[in-house]
Amino acid sequence: MARAFLFVLDSFGIGGAADAERYGDAGADTFGHIALACAEGRADREGLRKGPLAVPNMVSLGLAGAAETATGFRFGNGGTAPIAAAFHGAAQEVSSGKDTPSGHWEIAGLPVRFDWGYFPQTVPAFPAELTEAMISEGKVPGILGDCHAGGIEIIERFGEEHIRTGKPICYTSVDSVLQIAAHETHFGLERLYEFCKTVRRLADPLNIGRVIARPFVGETVATFERTYNRRDYAVPPPEPTLLDRLTERGSKVIAVGKIGDIFAHRGISEVRKAAGNMAMFDKALGAMDDAGDGDLVFANFVDFDTEFGHRRDVAGYAAALEAFDRRLPEALAKLRQGDLLILTADHGNDPTWRGTDHTRERIPVIGTGPGLAGGDIGLRPTFADIGETVAEHLGLAPGRHGTSFLGAIGGHARTA
Numbered sequence: 001m002a003r004a005f006l007f008v009l010d011s012f013g014i015g016g017a018a019d020a021e022r023y024g025d026a027g028a029d030t031f032g033h034i035a036l037a038c039a040e041g042r043a044d045r046e047g048l049r050k051g052p053l054a055v056p057n058m059v060s061l062g063l064a065g066a067a068e069t070a071t072g073f074r075f076g077n078g079g080t081a082p083i084a085a086a087f088h089g090a091a092q093e094v095s096s097g098k099d100t101p102s103g104h105w106e107i108a109g110l111p112v113r114f115d116w117g118y119f120p121q122t123v124p125a126f127p128a129e130l131t132e133a134m135i136s137e138g139k140v141p142g143i144l145g146d147c148h149a150g151g152i153e154i155i156e157r158f159g160e161e162h163i164r165t166g167k168p169i170c171y172t173s174v175d176s177v178l179q180i181a182a183h184e185t186h187f188g189l190e191r192l193y194e195f196c197k198t199v200r201r202l203a204d205p206l207n208i209g210r211v212i213a214r215p216f217v218g219e220t221v222a223t224f225e226r227t228y229n230r231r232d233y234a235v236p237p238p239e240p241t242l243l244d245r246l247t248e249r250g251s252k253v254i255a256v257g258k259i260g261d262i263f264a265h266r267g268i269s270e271v272r273k274a275a276g277n278m279a280m281f282d283k284a285l286g287a288m289d290d291a292g293d294g295d296l297v298f299a300n301f302v303d304f305d306t307e308f309g310h311r312r313d314v315a316g317y318a319a320a321l322e323a324f325d326r327r328l329p330e331a332l333a334k335l336r337q338g339d340l341l342i343l344t345a346d347h348g349n350d351p352t353w354r355g356t357d358h359t360r361e362r363i364p365v366i367g368t369g370p371g372l373a374g375g376d377i378g379l380r381p382t383f384a385d386i387g388e389t390v391a392e393h394l395g396l397a398p399g400r401h402g403t404s405f406l407g408a409i410g411g412h413a414r415t416a
Contacts, residue, residue, distance in 0.1 A: 002338045004390045005288060005297045005331070008104065008259075009324065011305035013348025013361025014090060016071035020360045023098055025348070028359035030309070031063075032073040033352040034321070037314045039076060045315040052077040053318055057328040058366065061343060062088025062376075066364040069379055086368045087409040089377035091385060093347070098360045099175040101209050101234055103346025104262045104300075108241040109387030109399045116176030117207035123147045125172050133202050134170070138195045145171040145181075150310060150356045151226065155181050155216050159224045162187070168195060174357045176209035181226075184215045189229055200233040210234045228275035232261035242387040243267025245396050246296055254287040256280060256299035277303040277320060281327045288334045294394050300346075309349025310356050317351045335370055340393045340411065342367040344386060373410025380405065 015029025037043040038053040054077065055063065062082045064075040070090035082088065095102035095112035102112040119125040124146040126134075135142055142165070144158040149171040158169045162183060169181040178199060182192040192213050200211040213231040218224035237244075243253045244267035252269040257280050260271040272283040280301055287297040301324065308317035335341060348361030365377065365386060380386075384402025391397075392404040393411055 002293060002394055003291045003295055003297075003336070003340070004393055005284075005291075005339065005341045006107070006299070006386070006390060007284065007331075007341070007343050008107070008298075008300045009304055009321075009343065009345050010100070010300055010302045011309040011347060011349035011358065012321070012345040012364065013350070013359060014067045014070040014345075014364050015073065015348070016090070016362045017348075017360045018092060023360040025098075025353070025360040028348055028350040028353050028361055029071060029073065030317075030348045030350045030359065030361060031067055031364070032071060033350055034314060034318050035075055035077070037352060038318050043315040043318045045319075048315055049319040049322060054322055055325040056080040057325045057332075058343065061086045061366040061368055063364060063366055065376060066090050066366050069376075070362040070364075082374070083368060085370065085372040085374045086366065087372065087374045087377055087405075088364070088366045089380055089405075090362045091344070091365050091380040091383050092362050093360070094382045094384075097176065097209075098347045098358045099177070099209060100346055101262055103363075103383065104259070105237050105241060106383035107344065107346065107386050108243055108263070109384045109391065109401055110237055110239055110241045111382060111384055111401055114207075116209045118174070118176055119148070119172040119178070121148055126170070126178075127206075130202060130206070134199055137202065138198045140168055140195065141165060142167045143170045145169045148172055148174070151179065151181065151214055151306075152311065155224050155226070156221050159183070159216065159218070159221060163219070168192070176207070177212060178203055178208055178210075179212045179214050181214040181216060184217050184227060184229065189215055193231060196231065196233050204235070207235075230258070232258055234262055234264045236264035236266050239400075241267055242391055242396075242399070243296070243298070245391065245399065246294070246394065249294070249396065251294040251296065251394065252292065254291060254295065254297045256284045256287055256297065258302055259298045259300050262300070277301045277324060278327065281324070281330075285330055285334065288331065296390065296394065305349050309351055309358075312351045312353070312356065314351045332368070335368070337370045340367065340369040340372075340390065342386060342390070344383075369411065371410075375409055377405045377408055
């Protein structure tokens with residue numbers, strides 16, 4: 001039995017990116033700054049959490065060692081020795097962006113070597129011809145926003161006008177993205193999805209990575225709330241990824257969370273979604289039970305990014321990490337001989353950083369598997385090393401990008 005489980009803690013970077021200055025992120029460190037804030041009492045919140053960051057199970061998989069590899073940061077609340085079969089290291093991104101598709105595609109063995117299209121920091125942000133086409137082909141009376149903005153803030157600004165006029169709220173960020181917020185009942189959820197499909201087609205010539213449906217509910221600025229019916233419409237990967245290689249062989253890829261959307265549903269056998277990290281964890285555990293020989297469970301835990309990173313909520317992010325860590329033994333208990341579990345991230349989103357956007361950081365690469373020797377895998381020069389390690393573990397031939405570290409942790413490829 002050889003199975004693989006790849007859990008992405010969305011935005012849980014560990015600092016130290018060699019090219020961070022190019023992105024305006026020199027010094028950003030999601031994990032390090034959260035840990036420091038907790039140690040100094042700046043992440044205490046009545047009824048939520050208090051004191052130093054407590055993530056002993058991730059530390060037992062080597063999180064503290066990964067952070068030291070990335071930046072030299074020494075996590076002062078380790079308290080747990082790494083388990084014998086655990087491995088740890090960090091990885092540097094070679095893709096040109098610090099966005100979700102770039103990070104996930106590179107994890108799956110396909111670095112993004114081209115530049116995405118971006119919208120300028122102007123108002124309006126969108127080209128007039130694109131806006132006109134969105135209105136005419138999308139059959140809407142106009143659009144609101146047309147600027148760079150955070151998702152909660154722009155709904156608060158334009159939500160009531162949107163309900164009154166029927167105009168969708170369209171906005172962007174420093175990522176290659178066009179986001180569309182609309183009310184689930186007043187505008188209609190299915191209508192929002194159809195409108196996003198139209199905009200996806202219209203944005204293709206601009207090389208925009210994702211068009212994202214951002215539904216919300218509520219009647220006034222005081223009650224507006226985004227729902228978990230988000231849907232991403234992504235550009236499909238330009239080459240086969242690890243997921244394509246597995247499904248073409250006949251293996252099953254179970255996508256938990258937004259993984260299916262990120263890969264434009266290419267190389268995906270089954271999608272399982274839920275609302276919130278803990279419900280997503282339940283789905284991931286169920287997928288672990290259902291995975292067979294040669295299968296991959298690829299899960300994304302998005303709340304770290306959307307609910308806490310972008311909102312610059314240090315206490316909330318810390319509490320979410322601690323909640324995830326408390327559930328981790330449930331996943332570890334499901335590992336069988338021949339299994340491989342890797343925890344990683346797709347980029348950073350330092351909640352102590354200026355602005356509301358992702359931060360360019362290295363990512364942790366930690367994990368375990370029964371029978372592995374474990375150890376230090378060092379600093380990997382590309383996220384693609386993760387995908388190639390999973391590929392070798394599951395008996396695939398080497399891909400074009402990345403180098404497997406399976407041998408370094410005492411693993412052996414299964415018989416193809």
